[in-house]
Amino acid sequence: MMIIRPIERRDLADLLTLAGKSGVGLTSLPQNEDTLSARIERALKTWQGELPKGEQCYLFVMEDTERQQVVGVSAIEVAVGLSEPWYSFRVGTQVHASKQLNVYKSIPTLFLSNDHTGHSELCTLFLDPDYRNGENGKLLSKVRFLFMAAFRNHFSHKVIAEMRGFSDEQGRSPFWESVGRHFFSIEFAKADYLSGTGQKAFIAELMPKHPLYVEFLAEDAQKVIGEVHPHTAPARKLLEAEGLRYQGYVDIFDGGPTLEAEIDEIRSVKLSKLVKVMVDDGGYSPSGSTYLVANDSYDHYRALLVHGELDNEHLRINAETAALLGVEQGGAVWAIKLIQEKV
Structure with a gap:
């Protein structure tokens, strides 16, 4: 894990x-x-x-x-x-122009910033x-x-x-x-x-x-x-x-x-949710979507990937996952569904 x-x-x-x-x-x-x-x-x-x-x-x-x-x-x-x-370096542009000579040239530059x-x-x-x-x-x-x-x-x-x-x-x-x-x-x-x-x-x-x-x-x-x-x-x-x-x-x-x-x-900041944990080793089946889940503890922060079931208020996980996150039944976790971008 x-x-x-x-x-x-x-x-x-x-x-x-x-x-x-x-x-x-x-x-x-x-x-x-x-x-x-x-x-x-x-x-x-x-x-x-x-x-x-x-x-x-x-x-x-x-x-x-x-x-x-x-x-x-x-x-x-x-x-x-x-x-x-x-x-x-800020990539910018500097223009050199002369109407008299009919010259107009924009030159890319690097400027320390x-x-x-x-x-x-x-x-x-x-x-x-x-x-x-x-x-x-x-x-x-x-x-x-x-x-x-x-x-x-x-x-x-x-x-x-x-x-x-x-x-x-x-x-x-x-x-x-x-x-x-x-x-x-x-x-x-x-x-x-x-x-x-x-x-x-x-x-x-x-x-x-x-x-x-x-x-x-x-x-x-x-x-x-x-x-x-x-x-x-x-x-x-x-x-x-x-x-x-x-x-x-x-x-x-x-x-x-x-x-x-x-x-x-x-x-992930906009769409992440603070939800409550439902610990279920019976009817729970790890076949749902993949979620990035973290506890809400600043001092003892833990996060991992979970195959679970998430609704607007609850995340259903098994006891082993809950233990790794350091949360109990009804505890709060942050969760966001992983998108399947190709990397």
Whole structure:
């Protein structure tokens, strides 16, 4: 059984193993024990209410209960850019025109931006390749929307998701080679690692403050602006099915797209229901639709996929499922029916 729960200190070794499998480009999951340990502590302090808004982060893990092993991770940053600057490139247009010469040319540009400051962020989504089957990816990604629906007052009005940009099998990013290398003079993997371990001062110190002309970039760099890494395409489709959209912002390192939406307009936030549990091991038959279900406990949050029967007020589940969720007869749970988008 796959279950989602808040991260715990005992998960550090499994988190390090996952980080080693994530490869280059997932800046929020570096293979660095001190950084990951600090990330766990920050998540624990967030749940305990000990951090200011700009430092809060909810970190969830997917656990294979049979093996008692963490096989996936996902997170929500509560408000980016409040404790340190949050950078993106805004893809814009600059017009060069002359009536006298009868010349009119619009040129795409990249402009360094802090426009997403204060927004909540979906981040750190990674699932062990051995578990990329069935509905595991949906569970790991969509559980964050159910959590935001249940505890809406903890988050901003808007949420963003920086998607991993294109890099080849050797970890080479065409966008970095054409942009970042000229200002940083280091390899993409190193810049990616430094950013992921919290060493971000170099971004503000070295990135250009003036617009960059896209046409001056190498052709392969131009082509990947707003494109995702092949392994990230399923995650993008899941988020777009929820209503997040690309609005012209890209990552400053690899050119990957930033998706965004008003939280209250996200499908799983709008359509999720708070219902009561009916525990039934007799007439219950696990042949109904698939639902993402979570308890209503902030401190002991649990979520999993359930084949059950849902009406406007009740969700019928068996005793084993109720125990995993930590709820009893008549207890409250949040539920949303999974849509069958292809990913």
